[in-house]
Amino acid sequence: MIKVENLSKSFGAKRAVDDVSLEVGKGEVLGFLGPNGAGKSTTMRMLTGFIPPSSGRISVCGHDMLEDPIPAKRRLGYLPESAPSYGEMSVLSFLRFIAAIRGLTGEDSRRAVRRVVELCSLESVIGQTIDTLSKGFRHRTCFAQALIHDPEVLVLDEPTDGLDPNQKHEMRTLIRRMGETKAIIFSTHILEEVDEACTRAIIIDRGRIVANGTPNELKSMSERAGAVAMVLAGASAATVQSKLAGLPSVLRTEILQDDAARVALRVFPQKAGSANSGGVLAGALAELAVHENWKIEEFRTEEGRLDEVFRSLTLSDTAHHKAQSEAQGAAQPAEAQS
Amino acid sequence: MKNLSSWAVIRTIAGRELAAYFESPVAYVFLVIFLLLAGVFTFTIGGFFERGEASLGSFFGFIPWLFLFLVPAIGMRLWSEERRLGTIELLLTMPVTIPQAILGKFFASWLFIAIALALTFPVAITVNWLGNPDNGVIATGYVGSLLLGGTYLALACMTSAITRNQVISFILALILCMALIMVGFEPITDMLGRWASPRVVEVVSGFSVLTHFDGFQKGVLDSRDLLYFLSLIGFALFTTGVIVRNRRAG
Numbered sequence: 001m002i003k004v005e006n007l008s009k010s011f012g013a014k015r016a017v018d019d020v021s022l023e024v025g026k027g028e029v030l031g032f033l034g035p036n037g038a039g040k041s042t043t044m045r046m047l048t049g050f051i052p053p054s055s056g057r058i059s060v061c062g063h064d065m066l067e068d069p070i071p072a073k074r075r076l077g078y079l080p081e082s083a084p085s086y087g088e089m090s091v092l093s094f095l096r097f098i099a100a101i102r103g104l105t106g107e108d109s110r111r112a113v114r115r116v117v118e119l120c121s122l123e124s125v126i127g128q129t130i131d132t133l134s135k136g137f138r139h140r141t142c143f144a145q146a147l148i149h150d151p152e153v154l155v156l157d158e159p160t161d162g163l164d165p166n167q168k169h170e171m172r173t174l175i176r177r178m179g180e181t182k183a184i185i186f187s188t189h190i191l192e193e194v195d196e197a198c199t200r201a202i203i204i205d206r207g208r209i210v211a212n213g214t215p216n217e218l219k220s221m222s223e224r225a226g227a228v229a230m231v232l233a234g235a236s237a238a239t240v241q242s243k244l245a246g247l248p249s250v251l252r253t254e255i256l257q258d259d260a261a262r263v264a265l266r267v268f269p270q271k272a273g274s275a276n277s278g279g280v281l282a283g284a285l286a287e288l289a290v291h292e293n294w295k296i297e298e299f300r301t302e303e304g305r306l307d308e309v310f311r312s313l314t315l316s317d318t319a320h321h322k323a324q325s326e327a328q329g330a331a332q333p334a335e336a337q338s
Numbered sequence: 339m340k341n342l343s344s345w346a347v348i349r350t351i352a353g354r355e356l357a358a359y360f361e362s363p364v365a366y367v368f369l370v371i372f373l374l375l376a377g378v379f380t381f382t383i384g385g386f387f388e389r390g391e392a393s394l395g396s397f398f399g400f401i402p403w404l405f406l407f408l409v410p411a412i413g414m415r416l417w418s419e420e421r422r423l424g425t426i427e428l429l430l431t432m433p434v435t436i437p438q439a440i441l442g443k444f445f446a447s448w449l450f451i452a453i454a455l456a457l458t459f460p461v462a463i464t465v466n467w468l469g470n471p472d473n474g475v476i477a478t479g480y481v482g483s484l485l486l487g488g489t490y491l492a493l494a495c496m497t498s499a500i501t502r503n504q505v506i507s508f509i510l511a512l513i514l515c516m517a518l519i520m521v522g523f524e525p526i527t528d529m530l531g532r533w534a535s536p537r538v539v540e541v542v543s544g545f546s547v548l549t550h551f552d553g554f555q556k557g558v559l560d561s562r563d564l565l566y567f568l569s570l571i572g573f574a575l576f577t578t579g580v581i582v583r584n585r586r587a588g
Contacts, residue, residue: 080424082424101433103433
């Protein structure tokens with residue numbers, strides 16, 4: 001229902017968003033991940049027609065955002081990053097104003113306001129001036145605003161920002177529930193939210209999409225995905241390692257703990273990232289253990305971790321620099337000694 | 339959900355904007371100051387009674403100066419407030435065009451000025467009670483005042499689109515309005531007349547609000563004066579549109 005093709009935006013010489021393409025259909029919740037300053041907000045501001053892109057196309061339910069913005073905007077609900085609202089208005093008059101500008105009048109307006117007030121649990125503050133509300137309520141007021149016309153497409157810029165853990169959880173549940181009938185894009189830098197609410201996630205770094213897939217697909221990109229962690233008794237680390245090296249499905253092994261009684265280790269599969277290789281690896285390891293008469297105390301295939309994928313994809317440059325400077329730092333004392 | 343007509347959108351925005359004036363004490367403070375100053379200027383400095391004539395000349399004569407400070411104060415928040423609060427991002431992602439938003443805001447503040455002017459009715463009643471003034475002249479005086487207020491306001495609207503800081507917006511508007519007065523202000527035109535030809539002086543003072551406001555004060559509805567005010571309003575609002583379009587974020 002929302003389709004973006006080759007979207008780019010430059011601010012002067014800085015390229016904030018670089019050739020981003022994505023598509024979100026009905027029933028999908030797309031998580032938009034990325035470190036701060038990666039271009040998430042800029043992309044969302046373009047999607048919603050607030051700022052024009054430098055190049056590229058945006059279409060919402062078949063309406064081009066650049067050529068025909070009004071019908072496109074009509075089908076869209078938007079929660080901006082700072083959750084702005086007119087502070088001097090009461091929650092009720094603010095929501096009524098948004099309803100009116102969205103073309104809802106009379107009974108329709110009253111019904112819509114009632115619905116979003118209930119949905120966002122605003123009953124207790126409905127008559128209060130927005131300025132006097134806590135951050136959580138202000139945030140939800142702005143969220144209610146985005147839902148008032150029951151839009152087909154929702155764009156939410158950090159919808160859980162500034163909420164307490166309970167509210168965060170409620171918000172994610174709400175997003176997941178609404179996602180069944182709408183197309184939702186929401187940005188976040190909290191990785192658990194992806195697992196909890198998204199059907200699909202995109203990771204963006206320095207304006208570019210670096211990964212796009214279901215949460216499980218993304219996790220399987222982690223180095224650890226499909227790795228086998230096990231604890232063996234009755235074997236020494238050295239023998240285990242040398243035996244494992246002989247297996248074709250093993251990439252490398254990592255000894256986690258080694259004492260006289262048992263050895264804990266993690267075995268990485270040959271072709272990291274493919275779920276199948278994990279299964280092959282697990283089978284081969286079990287077979288070997290039985291053959292060598294090792295006693296297995298613990299045996300677990302790992303799922304892969306999102307934060308690891310996130311870090312490896314978005315921090316690659318910084319990590320590289322850091323490694324370099326550390327290497328230099330380590331080299332200098334050595335020279336001094338000699 | 340209906341598709342709203344342009345006019346309905348403008349009315350909705352104007353309604354919110356006008357309500358915003360009255361939800362804060364600023365509106366009442368403004369009205370009190372305006373009426374107080376209008377009274378002081380008319381009766382004391384303007385010499386309403388000493389003139390010995392049944393007219394509101396002393397009232398309307400001060401309007402360009404009174405509005406010079408008060409109208410930019412009304413207009414300064416129109417767009418800067420939206421920027422400061424970030425609500426500009428909401429407003430412009432609604433199914434609303436930029437001209438609709440600009441007109442909505444402009445009409446709301448213009449209506450506010452109209453209310454302020456309407457509240458000066460006791461002056462008109464007083465002069466009618468004391469003598470037999472030409473009420474036609476009073477009517478054109480009010481029309482001229484409203485147009486003058488609209489012109490100042492459109493300029494304030496333009497300067498408020500530039501910045502999120504209301505004070506800067508106020509000062510810029512003040513400078514622009516002041517310039518529009520000064521080019522037709524007698525001491526200035528006299529000075530100019532000393533070294534420039536009368537033709538030049540005439541052209542320069544033709545840009546002044548004072549020159550064009552004069553007719554209304556005398557009861558003359560000249561289409562050129564109307565055109566002057568309306569085209570200034572149009573120009574300033576159009577420029578506001580260009581500014582808002584190009585500086586949406588930030």
